Amino acid sequence: MTLSAEDESRLISRSQGGDREAFGELVRLHRKGTINVVYRMCGNASLAEDAAQTAFIRAWQHIPNYQPRSSFRSWLYRIAVNAALDMLRHEKPAVNIDELAVVAAENVEDCLEKQEQIQQVQQAVQSLPEASRGVLLLREYEGLSYQEMADALDISIGTVMSRLNYGRKRLLELLSPYLEEV
């Protein structure tokens, strides 16, 4: 679902005025992205959905104070990432292999290898410190610019760069056997 920036800002200002329908449109618009950001933070789809719902509820409560200096998406992701981290502190979910997509493969062996690789990548990502993980995921999966990430996480661009650099270096170490294959 795509929407022009003008339409989105109209929805935001209607939501700021208390229009639930407009906010519902914003939820529809950003549901997938928000859930995926959280999912990649925690590796659990149902936890990701709960955290995303919490994030939208918090966003509704505080949308009157939202200033369009930063993009709405980065503002929302900031709330979602923090909601996910709050939830992760209360429970440490294990990676659910059932949730991993079945990759089309020539035979079962290839398929199992691929699943194992995905699992390893997911575990490596989740072993990163929260700060580096958040920046890396926003960049790799949501394509946020450094400025948007700085706005989303309320940090400087320099900190974004150092966290990203650390996260990538660490993943390169952890996933070196798989990188040779790529």
Place this chain on the structure above:
Amino acid sequence: MNEHVDACIDAYLDGELSALKKQRVETHLAQCSRCCTQITQRRALSVLLQDIPPASGLKPQEQFVSEVGLQLKERRMPMQSHRAFYLGWQSIPVVLLLAWVFIQTVSILSGLIAVIPSAEQTLYSGISVSMPSLFGLPEFVKSVPGGLEVLRQLGVFSIIDWNWFTSLVLWASIALMYLIWLASWLVYNRQPQFCHAAGLDTH
């Protein structure tokens, strides 16, 4: 450019470098196999990360939206009045400052009038001659000395009848109002921060 470009590699890959810096990095990459390897590894990492599938087995969109909708609380304060209140609140110190400047100006002027001999008389006459239509003064007011007394009684010159006590009372009122505003501001800001309450604090 012989130095390695480790510090710029991420920004280069993410398209965050200026054209000039990008060109410098590319010039370096053309002659440095070590940095080229780093670029290749990072590109491969990015490909590997894309293999992680998005969340699956999610609730249908409309169910998700309606569940969120059910948990939204009513907001009591309409946005417009919230903004108006905020602007009004922010402008209080400015209004007080302008009031203080006004009082100071009037105080200085009235002081000068009191010090300069016959200044009051000249000023009254000047005003009554130059702006008769404004005050709706009859002609005799300008010609007879008693006319000034009429003006006083009409309250036209009340602003000039300023004394130190009036100034003192007004200054004290302004200072008191400012202190009340400052105290309210401090109390408001000692409450849990919005960002923290919204779960927006940086971890």
